[in-house]
Amino acid sequence: MVSFKCKDIGMDCDFEATAANVQELDEKIARHAREVHQIDPVDKELWMKIHKAEK
Numbered sequence: 245m246v247s248f249k250c251k252d253i254g255m256d257c258d259f260e261a262t263a264a265n266v267q268e269l270d271e272k273i274a275r276h277a278r279e280v281h282q283i284d285p286v287d288k289e290l291w292m293k294i295h296k297a298e299k
């Protein structure tokens with residue numbers, strides 16, 4: 245299992261996601277970024293931050 249918290253990349257947001265693998269987790273994060281933060285697409289630098297925060 246892998247998990248991610250928006251807070252871990254400095255967002256003022258309570259979003260937390262867990263998934264069976266990183267690919268699935270990235271899909272959930274991309275959807276959340278689009279729907280809640282109006283970030284579409286997530287750029288390379290932000291993905292680097294996100295991947296560092298994934299556990």
Ligand SMILES: [Zn+2]
Binds near residue numbers: 250255257259281
């Ligand atoms: Zn968020």
